[in-house]
Amino acid sequence: DAKTTQPNSMESNEEEPVHLPCNHSTISGTDYIHWYRQLPSQGPEYVIHGLTSNVNNRMASLAIAEDRKSSTLILHRATLRDAAVYYCILRDKGSGNTGKLIFGQGTTLQVKP
Amino acid sequence: DTAVSQTPKYLVTQMGNDKSIKCEQNLGHDTMYWYKQDSKKFLKIMFSYNNKELIINETVPNRFSPKSPDKAHLNLHINSLELGDSAVYFCASSQFRREQETQYFGPGTRLLVL
Numbered sequence: 312d313a314k315t316t317q318p319n320s321m322e323s324n325e326e327e328p329v330h331l332p333c334n335h336s337t338i339s340g341t342d343y344i345h346w347y348r349q350l351p352s353q354g355p356e357y358v359i360h361g362l363t364s365n366v367n368n369r370m371a372s373l374a375i376a377e378d379r380k381s382s383t384l385i386l387h388r389a390t391l392r393d394a395a396v397y398y399c400i401l402r403d404k405g406s407g408n409t410g411k412l413i414f415g416q417g418t419t420l421q422v423k424p
Numbered sequence: 425d426t427a428v429s430q431t432p433k434y435l436v437t438q439m440g441n442d443k444s445i446k447c448e449q450n451l452g453h454d455t456m457y458w459y460k461q462d463s464k465k466f467l468k469i470m471f472s473y474n475n476k477e478l479i480i481n482e483t484v485p486n487r488f489s490p491k492s493p494d495k496a497h498l499n500l501h502i503n504s505l506e507l508g509d510s511a512v513y514f515c516a517s518s519q520f521r522r523e524q525e526t527q528y529f530g531p532g533t534r535l536l537v538l
Contacts, residue, residue, distance in 0.1 A: 347527075354428075354514045354529030355467065396465070410455055410520055411480055412527060414467040 315399045320419045323389045331384040331418050333399030338379050343402045346373065346384050347412070348395040355398065355414075358384065394422045427451050428530035430515050436536045437505055445500045445533045447515030455479075456498035457516040457527065458490060467514070473498055474520055505537045 316334040323329040335344065346358040359366055359373045361382070366373040372385040386393055396417040428449045437443055449456060457480070458470040472480035473492040487503045502509060515530040 349467075352532075354516070354532050355527075356529065357526045360526075398467075410472060410474075410518060410525060410527075411457070411469040411482075412459075412467075413469070416466070 315401060315415050317397070317399055317415060317418045319416065320421065322421045322423060323386075323393075325391060325422055325424050326388050329386040329389045329393070329420065329422075331386070331397050331399075331420065332381065333383070334381045335399070335401055336380045338401055344373070344375060344379075344382050345400045345402060345412070346371070347398045347400060347414075349398070349417070350392075350395045358397070360402075389420075389422045391422050391424060394420055396420070428515055428517055428528050430513075430530040430533050432533060433531065434534050434536075436538065438538055439505055439507060441505050442501070442503045443505060443535075444502070445513055445515075445535075447498045447500070447530060449496055449515075449517040449528070449530075451517055451519075451528060453517040453519045453528075454495055455518050455520040455525075456492065456495075457518075458498065458500050459514040459516060459529075461512040461514060461532070463511070470513075471498075471500075507537050510535055510537045 343362050345360040347355040349355045359371050361373045374383045396419050398414050398417040400412050431446045455474045457472045459467050461467045470484045471490040476492045489501045492498045512532045512534050514532050516527045518525045518527040
């Protein structure tokens with residue numbers, strides 16, 4: 312399974328942009344990059360995903376490096392509600408698309424008022 | 425309406441007991457999952473069912489037995505509970521569409537074995 316590397320923790324000030332990095336140097340050509348987040352005492356929730364091009368949705372933007380070996384989740388204006396653990400996940404392709412998500416340790420984002 | 429629901433939310437029990445956790449999704453998805461989050465917060469897949477058929481079994485002890493009576497339900501029965509089974513168990517569902525599928529998670533069941 313292709314692995315991802317993220318910083319253990321990051322801090323941000325409220326209403327400022329946050330850039331959460333993820334390295335995935337062993338990504339295969341057709342692996343999608345997914346981001347999930349887990350708010351305190353809740354289940355993980357989907358944030359965004361992409362393949363090659365940058366992606367935007369109402370929650371965040373995803374910037375993917377040209378060589379696809381890294382990506383960055385961008386929260387344009389962090390709020391206190393964005394404090395969570397953010398997981399960068401490559402969709403598993405080694406088990407015949409069974410659908411399982413392989414979670415790493417994620418990045419714990421703290422947002423200061 | 426809750427998309428993925430789990431019952432109970434909290435479960436405190438003694439070692440050696442047998443307990444069940446239930447999961448229901450109303451999203452019309454064909455695939456459901458059980459994940460375990462341990463005390464160090466690592467989330468790991470345990471089982472997955474697609475159209476009531478088991479497709480993932482991640483070397484979980486035989487004491488854990490999932491059952492999917494229909495596509496909308498996936499239950500987890502645990503026999504002879506051990507201290508190490510204490511964790512948060514998350515159910516999830518998705519529509520199985522290969523790489524782009526999004527999984528929706530339930531709120532979790534917090535199991536404490538004493």
